[in-house]
Amino acid sequence: MPAIPSGSASRSTTSRPAAPMAAPSASSANSPEQVKEFHDVAVAHGGTAIEEPPGPRGPLHLAYVRDPDGNKLCAIYRA
Secondary structure, X not given: OOOOOOOOOOOOOOOOOOOOOOOOEEEEOOOHHHHHHHHHHHHHOOOEEOOXXXXXXXXXXXXXXXXXXXXXXXXXXXO
């Protein structure tokens, strides 16, 4: 890898490369409880909670997480 010029942003110290920019991956849930379960399981397996906590947003129930590779994942339930 080329050296970073002095004064520029430093490289990440994590061992994983940043995920390429991509559209979020969404999965349909069968209930609001399943949205919450998706969130809890993802976080328990190394994911990071992002955006608002899981729950209702208008007519939808949503949960967003980033997986350990940096991919944005979403569970959605439409009431």
